Amino acid sequence: MKLTVNGQTREVDVEEDMPLLWVLRDELGLTGVKYGCGIAQCGACTVHLDGAAVRSCQVWAADAEGAEIVTIEGLGTPDAPHPVQEAWIEAQVAQCGYCQSGQIMQAAAFLAETPDPTVAEIDDAMSGNLCRCGTYPRIRAAVQAAAAKMREGAQ
Amino acid sequence: MSRLGRIARRTFLVGSAAIAAGVVFGADLVRRPHANPLLDDLEPGAAAITPYVRIDAAGVTLITPRADLGQGAYHVQALLLAEELDVELDQVSVDPGPPAPVYWNTALAPEAAEFMVPAQGLMQDMAEGAMGAVMKVIGLQITGGSTTVPDGWDKLRLAAASARETLKLAAAEQTGAAVDQLRTEAGAVILPDGTALPYTDLAARAAGMEPVADIALRPPGSWRLIGKPHPRIDMVAKCTGTQAYGIDMTVPGMLQAAIRLNPAQGGGLAGFDATRALAMRGVIDVVRVRGGIAVLADNTWRAMQAAQAVEVEWAEAPMPATMAAQWQVLSDSFTAERQDSRNRDDGDVMAALAEGEIISAEYRAPYLAHAPLEPIGAIVRVEADRAEVWTGTQIPRFVQQNVARIAGLSPEDVVVHVQMMGGSFGHRLEDEVVKQATEIAVQKPGTPIKLTYSREEDMAHDFPRQIAMARMRGRVAQGRVEALDLEIAAPSVMASQLGRQGQAAPGPDSQIPAGAWNAPFAIPHHRVTAYRAPELAPVSSWRSVGASHAGFFHNAALDELIHAAGADPMEERLRLCNDPLARRVLEEVAGMSGWTGPLGDGRGRGVALVTSFGVPCAEVVEVTETGSGIRIDRVWVAAEVGRVVDPVNFENLVQGGVIWGLGHAMNCEITYEGGAAEQRNFDLYQGMRLHQCPEIVVRGLENGGTVRGIGEPPVPPAAPALAGAIFAATGTRLREMPFNRFVDFV
Numbered sequence: 001m002k003l004t005v006n007g008q009t010r011e012v013d014v015e016e017d018m019p020l021l022w023v024l025r026d027e028l029g030l031t032g033v034k035y036g037c038g039i040a041q042c043g044a045c046t047v048h049l050d051g052a053a054v055r056s057c058q059v060w061a062a063d064a065e066g067a068e069i070v071t072i073e074g075l076g077t078p079d080a081p082h083p084v085q086e087a088w089i090e091a092q093v094a095q096c097g098y099c100q101s102g103q104i105m106q107a108a109a110f111l112a113e114t115p116d117p118t119v120a121e122i123d124d125a126m127s128g129n130l131c132r133c134g135t136y137p138r139i140r141a142a143v144q145a146a147a148a149k150m151r152e153g154a155q
Numbered sequence: 156m157s158r159l160g161r162i163a164r165r166t167f168l169v170g171s172a173a174i175a176a177g178v179v180f181g182a183d184l185v186r187r188p189h190a191n192p193l194l195d196d197l198e199p200g201a202a203a204i205t206p207y208v209r210i211d212a213a214g215v216t217l218i219t220p221r222a223d224l225g226q227g228a229y230h231v232q233a234l235l236l237a238e239e240l241d242v243e244l245d246q247v248s249v250d251p252g253p254p255a256p257v258y259w260n261t262a263l264a265p266e267a268a269e270f271m272v273p274a275q276g277l278m279q280d281m282a283e284g285a286m287g288a289v290m291k292v293i294g295l296q297i298t299g300g301s302t303t304v305p306d307g308w309d310k311l312r313l314a315a316a317s318a319r320e321t322l323k324l325a326a327a328e329q330t331g332a333a334v335d336q337l338r339t340e341a342g343a344v345i346l347p348d349g350t351a352l353p354y355t356d357l358a359a360r361a362a363g364m365e366p367v368a369d370i371a372l373r374p375p376g377s378w379r380l381i382g383k384p385h386p387r388i389d390m391v392a393k394c395t396g397t398q399a400y401g402i403d404m405t406v407p408g409m410l411q412a413a414i415r416l417n418p419a420q421g422g423g424l425a426g427f428d429a430t431r432a433l434a435m436r437g438v439i440d441v442v443r444v445r446g447g448i449a450v451l452a453d454n455t456w457r458a459m460q461a462a463q464a465v466e467v468e469w470a471e472a473p474m475p476a477t478m479a480a481q482w483q484v485l486s487d488s489f490t491a492e493r494q495d496s497r498n499r500d501d502g503d504v505m506a507a508l509a510e511g512e513i514i515s516a517e518y519r520a521p522y523l524a525h526a527p528l529e530p531i532g533a534i535v536r537v538e539a540d541r542a543e544v545w546t547g548t549q550i551p552r553f554v555q556q557n558v559a560r561i562a563g564l565s566p567e568d569v570v571v572h573v574q575m576m577g578g579s580f581g582h583r584l585e586d587e588v589v590k591q592a593t594e595i596a597v598q599k600p601g602t603p604i605k606l607t608y609s610r611e612e613d614m615a616h617d618f619p620r621q622i623a624m625a626r627m628r629g630r631v632a633q634g635r636v637e638a639l640d641l642e643i644a645a646p647s648v649m650a651s652q653l654g655r656q657g658q659a660a661p662g663p664d665s666q667i668p669a670g671a672w673n674a675p676f677a678i679p680h681h682r683v684t685a686y687r688a689p690e691l692a693p694v695s696s697w698r699s700v701g702a703s704h705a706g707f708f709h710n711a712a713l714d715e716l717i718h719a720a721g722a723d724p725m726e727e728r729l730r731l732c733n734d735p736l737a738r739r740v741l742e743e744v745a746g747m748s749g750w751t752g753p754l755g756d757g758r759g760r761g762v763a764l765v766t767s768f769g770v771p772c773a774e775v776v777e778v779t780e781t782g783s784g785i786r787i788d789r790v791w792v793a794a795e796v797g798r799v800v801d802p803v804n805f806e807n808l809v810q811g812g813v814i815w816g817l818g819h820a821m822n823c824e825i826t827y828e829g830g831a832a833e834q835r836n837f838d839l840y841q842g843m844r845l846h847q848c849p850e851i852v853v854r855g856l857e858n859g860g861t862v863r864g865i866g867e868p869p870v871p872p873a874a875p876a877l878a879g880a881i882f883a884a885t886g887t888r889l890r891e892m893p894f895n896r897f898v899d900f901v
Binding site: 014018019021022025026027029031032033035036037038041042044071072073076088089092093094098100101122123124126128129133134135136137138139140 | 395399402457527529580610845
């Protein structure tokens with residue numbers, strides 16, 4: 001089947017029900033997408049499917065066909081980070097960092113929909129993403145800073 | 156050959172063996188210095204002088220032998236080296252280095268840390284007198300016990316200073332300039348005329364020189380880096396998905412492996428039928444491992460799916476069938492025969508409790524999984540005469556030895572590549588996953604086997620935090636706490652953990668009463684007794700180890716007595732506190748929180764103080780009872796650490812430790828039914844979520860003379876401070892974790 005990942009069409013030969021997570025990681029080598037729980041409880045595998053944040057462990061490969069898939073690798077790069085990534089770096093969010101790809105993808109999709117969020121909206125949007133290291137205070141601050149950056153950028 | 160080996164072949168290494176032997180490691184303990192592992196495979200003409208700094212054409216590489224679990228170990232070790240070497244943090248690469256005796260963890264020796272019991276077993280086995288000497292002989296290269304900064308504080312700076320001075324000598328020799336006219340900056344020696352000679356250009360000349368051993372560390376006033384915030388060296392990679400963790404490693408030709416073990420801890424495999432699994436797409440083989448089966452496939456998911464399709468017959472597990480039976484074992488352990496230690500016995504507790512009104516209570520702490528978000532895994536390739544391992548581990552030397560044993564090799568024929576870890580919290584102080592990957596790999600010689608645990612297997616086969624039970628009896632008089640008799644029963648983590656490495660752990664386990672026996676309070680009659688319960692589930696070190704239960708018990712008991720005395724939890728602790736450093740920590744947190752007594756209106760505050768890993772840490776937690784449950788509003792934390800190396804990393808670690816302590820106290824436990832863990836994923840093991848996270852204000856104090864680590868000390872005070880706050884807000888006294896058995900949280 002053909003998948004559109006980070007703007008490129010990729011041919012993969014996988015079962016229809018292979019979770020997108022494992023297609024991305026094992027078949028396409030996009031290891032920025034992380035496996036944490038496999039049951040949509042941690043959010044480490046979050047990617048964008050037509051702009052919406054989804055848990056890629058719950059999306060069948062066949063259901064992703066025809067959609068625009070964006071992973072952390074496609075959101076930004078060390079040389080050209082997305083505003084959310086910039087905010088994350090400036091706030092020095094990560095400890096182990098394993099959940100942060102998913103946190104950042106969640107935040108980026110959320111802020112695209114909600115450019116000027118309240119703290120309660122941030123809490124609501126980000127509470128499905130587990131961080132075992134406990135970087136939540138910095139995630140909150142980074143989401144707010146990213147929102148400000150993106151609003152400035154949009155003007 | 157290893158990456159390190161390849162680099163070493165075209166590399167000059169600089170530093171000082173003299174430092175390693177004499178100044179740093181204490182030649183008084185053991186005369187013979189450890190070999191510098193970076194010397195292996197060097198070409199003729201190349202040189203290696205210190206095990207901590209490598210300079211080659213590509214630049215400066217700092218060897219950071221304490222593993223990075225997420226705590227920023229690479230960053231702070233690089234920072235300490237860069238301070239004296241005069242390189243900028245963005246000029247250096249870090250490499251965890253090979254497992255080697257020279258990287259033994261000095262700070263784990265008992266005179267430097269409370270985390271002492273591992274060494275006792277080793278000491279016994281080696282029949283040596285000095286614990287430090289034994290640990291050096293074994294070369295115990297462990298990341299744990301909040302020791303990375305204490306261990307590296309002098310070692311890394313001395314090694315870097317020696318390297319710097321040797322490079323200056325080389326520059327003097329090359330240019331004829333006087334050494335005292337030279338300075339160093341940003342990875343170069345600067346000549347009097349301002350010309351910069353990069354270290355990389357001086358390496359070849361310095362190679363032939365005797366390293367400078369007569370060096371003095373720079374005084375705090377001239378530090379460029381220490382004590383100031385710096386962008387963490389792994390931050391950009393971790394925010395762009397470009398940081399590779401162990402689970403992301405690939406080796407050409409590797410097969411993916413999934414494991415399925417008897418869900419009952421310690422139970423074996425009676426038999427299996429892999430017919431259906433072998434017919435599934437991508438499946439290459441199904442093999443037996445100790446306690447279960449492993450599936451080899453061309454894709455991780457296919458391997459995991461096929462593992463579920465194997466028909467298995469499990470053997471009985473050796474654990475009591477129910478949690479009730481386990482708690483009964485603990486309850487029956489408060490006996491003279493099982494008494495393990497009584498490190499605290501002030502005044503005359505028996506006489507004090509012989510009359511008057513006695514207050515008594517019982518407390519419990521459950522099993523807890525480590526559950527770092529990156530599940531455990533390892534890649535192992537076994538060949539006829541060598542093996543190679545890629546894994547995130549806190550114990551690379553044990554890994555090396557275990558792989559060698561299983562593969563029938565010598566440890567020196569096993570190369571271990573320590574990987575960046577997606578959390579650990581003590582999980583990766585165990586190496587079962589490496590042993591299992593090796594068991595598979597010996598069945599497939601020459602093929603790299605990548606074993607990745609599913610979340611379910613990871614949680615089911617974690618060796619959790621110990622369960623523990625405590626009984627308190629106490630008495631109050633004239634508004635004061637007069638007597639506290641605390642008895643704690645728990646299985647020995649150290650015996651369980653070291654037993655899996657074939658090491659004995661004789662003598663008392665200081666972790667059973669850790670954080671309780673040393674509570675810095677001058678209660679007139681004060682006794683803390685530890686009882687060693689039999690091992691039930693296998694248990695292991697979980698962030699803050701014994702203090703995670705004993706710190707809760709002691710503070711919770713103290714709170715009950717203070718309440719009975721009609722005193723204020725903060726004021727009475729301040730009155731009783733007889734350790735100057737701990738007292739300042741309490742005063743600090745009282746000031747930060749503006750503690751003035753009860754808040755009223757469904758709001759409450761609690762305070763706790765625990766000294767663990769040498770760090771007095773006090774926390775005030777503030778909660779509100781809302782219509783939808785308890786909300787944790789704010790936390791104030793003060794900790795005495797001697798020196799804060801990087802204030803941003805420090806704050807992040809402390810906040811994380813508080814969240815770790817609060818989250819698990821709120822809603823986490825592992826229970827066993829028929830020996831099998833009932834919580835195997837995050838749906839039943841939630842921890843704290845962002846919407847529950849309070850504001851957390853952190854202050855690091857630097858009044859003590861000794862530098863301490865901060866990875867673990869913020870954990871123990873969190874649960875009792877939360878329990879105190881909930882009592883103040885609601886009147887509900889919490890004596891058992893997790894608290895959501897008794898109250899709801901938002």
